[in-house]
């Protein structure tokens with residue numbers, strides 16, 4: 001799968017069919033009345049959220065999307081057929097914006113739809129214009145034109161929890177261990193080239209986690225994968241900040257923690273204000289007194305931290321519980337407001 005989360009498109013709704021101008025012709029009625037039918041409405045361009053999709057890739061190659069025109073009306077008061085809507089399926093979490101960046105719709109739930117371009121109305125046929133004073137109108141309306149619109153689609157994943165950290169911290173491994181996701185894992189940076197999603201089942205809760213790749217010092221200035229994927233943190237409530245303990249120089253973990261947070265601030269202050277769990281990874285590789293010392297150092301800057309090893313399955317239940325608790329706390333905060 002190629003992950004595409006930004007697409008620009010031109011959408012064109014169908015134009016309305018013209019109303020007909022026609023008169024009844026019958027054998028024994030020399031001057032039949034007007035019987036021109038109305039034109040059909042032009043089709044709409046509609047976007048619809050679909051949980052079975054994860055990427056906007058299919059739209060990348062389409063560029064232009066057009067709905068059908070309405071057909072013209074005909075004599076005998078026959079109405080023209082409406083143009084068919086063009087319904088485009090997009091992943092849940094797709095935001096539709098106009099070319100100025102104003103949000104037209106945020107399609108968060110399966111089945112939600114939005115009309116991005118409304119089809120033109122059909123014109124009325126001359127049969128509509130007959131009155132007691134004007135019994136033989138020849139006038140009929142043209143159909144209204146469709147709308148051409150440039151739009152942007154932006155996918156923002158709907159994960160509640162984002163896993164962040166430097167390349168190689170163990171983010172993808174953690175996602176794979178906590179959920180049934182199967183991301184690519186490697187001992188070199190940037191193995192993960194797009195965000196991965198996985199569902200954590202914790203008691204009766206299902207929590208959607210996203211592994212956000214590529215964060216690195218300078219990401220907000222385009223280093224590495226840049227901050228391309230940080231938009232997928234926008235909707236998260238809790239960040240799991242994964243930190244590998246450098247064996248040579250464990251204190252460096254504190255610098256690394258600040259580096260990532262600075263990148264978040266550079267990108268968007270509200271990301272830095274999200275509730276964060278500090279998680280020290282790969283505990284199986286680190287002597288106990290090293291990580292205890294590190295936990296002290298985090299305490300000195302007023303931060304609690306917890307320890308995991310995805311490989312040795314250490315601290316995973318505690319982490320799941322901490323995630324669920326944090327989500328619950330933030331839910332309570334929202335309810336109190």
Ligand SMILES: Nc1nc2c(ncn2[C@@H]2O[C@H](COP(=O)(O)OP(=O)(O)O)[C@@H](O)[C@H]2O)c(=O)[nH]1
Nearest residue numbers: 168169170171172173185186187282309310311
């Ligand atoms: N020893 C040990 N290695 C780990 C652990 N978690 C991840 N790794 C290894 O660290 C490397 C980077 O992991 P990955 O999940 O791809 O990191 P990411 O770049 O943050 O997604 C891989 O070689 C993993 O096998 C762990 O708990 N213990």
Ligand SMILES: [Mg+2]
Nearest residue numbers: 171172191192
């Ligand atoms: Mg990864």
